[in-house]
Amino acid sequence: MLHDGQRALVVDPGDERVVFEAIQRLGVKLDAILVTHHHADHTGGVAALRDATGAQVFGPKHETMPEPLTRLGEGDVISPLGLSLQVFEVPGHTAGHIAYFGQTDGQAPLLFCGDTLFSAGCGRLFEGSPAQMLSSLSRLAALPDDTRVCCAHEYTASGLVFARMLEPDNPALIKRQAEVAALRRQHQPSLPSTIGLEKATNPFLRTHLPEMVSVVRRFDPAALDPVGVFAALRTWKNQF
Numbered sequence: 001m002l003h004d005g006q007r008a009l010v011v012d013p014g015d016e017r018v019v020f021e022a023i024q025r026l027g028v029k030l031d032a033i034l035v036t037h038h039h040a041d042h043t044g045g046v047a048a049l050r051d052a053t054g055a056q057v058f059g060p061k062h063e064t065m066p067e068p069l070t071r072l073g074e075g076d077v078i079s080p081l082g083l084s085l086q087v088f089e090v091p092g093h094t095a096g097h098i099a100y101f102g103q104t105d106g107q108a109p110l111l112f113c114g115d116t117l118f119s120a121g122c123g124r125l126f127e128g129s130p131a132q133m134l135s136s137l138s139r140l141a142a143l144p145d146d147t148r149v150c151c152a153h154e155y156t157a158s159g160l161v162f163a164r165m166l167e168p169d170n171p172a173l174i175k176r177q178a179e180v181a182a183l184r185r186q187h188q189p190s191l192p193s194t195i196g197l198e199k200a201t202n203p204f205l206r207t208h209l210p211e212m213v214s215v216v217r218r219f220d221p222a223a224l225d226p227v228g229v230f231a232a233l234r235t236w237k238n239q240f
Contacts, residue, residue: 001019002083002110003028003081005026005028006028007028007030007031007081008023008030008081009031009032009033010030010032010033010049011034011036011112011150011152012034012035012036012041013033013044014043014045015045016044016046016049016052019045019049031080032058032078032080033046033049033055033056034059034100035057035058036059036100036112036113036114036115036116037063037094037097037098037114038060038065038096039115042115043065046066046069047066050066056080057069058070058071058072059071059072059098060097060098061096061098062096063095063097072087074087075087078100083102084103085101085110086100086102087099087100088100088101090113090116091127091128091132091136092116092123092129092135092136093116093122093124093126093128094115094126094128095127097114097115097116099111099113099116100112108146108148109144109146109147110147111148111149113150114151115152116133116136116137116140116151117140117198118151118155118159118202119149119155119159119191119193119197119198120156120159120160120176120198120202121155121158121159121204121237122202122234125234130228130230130231133234134207134226134230140195141195141198141199141205145194145196145199146196148193148194149192149193149195149198154189154190154191156180156193157180157184159202160173160177160180162203163202163203165240167203167212170201173201203233204230204233207226207229207230208226212229213229216229216232219233219236
């Protein structure tokens, strides 16, 4: 949820109950619902929230969505809460997955990336190809380093276990793992992350680096090009 003290937007509300509790506790009006892709854990609360609040729903152009909604594709711009958000098409996890990126006045940019990019990980390839996912992640990695990564799941701790197995001596990873462990012990979220932090610690944004290529090729010697290295790494994580 993002709010200004009076109005709010939510992203990927899989469960309407937690959103109703939050808007009541904060005393804010739900103005907009942003959806990144069609999976039920991202859309399950949309209809109930829209019907109860009149919030405008935005979602991907090419996926099955709870109607009615405003459908969005590459290059579209929306302005919920007066915040200008640009739409990127980032296929891979699903075929029509989108992300929302906004430059904010006096604050670090925001990225609502759904299940394309996780902190220390990325989504499984349920519908898209490794080439599509690699392209999508490369696009997000090119955003400003201070961009706040608001991904849709708290998977950081488990992602860091895999990342440390790959790069046990990476000092940024060692520091990040200790910080996240402390946060989770206090029942605090590890999110948002930042693009800069992800480039330093997320193996799926590091497949172009020679040291990562070398590690992945020990798992799959046939991973000879960038797409092959990425595909092998994603397969490795699936089996981890």
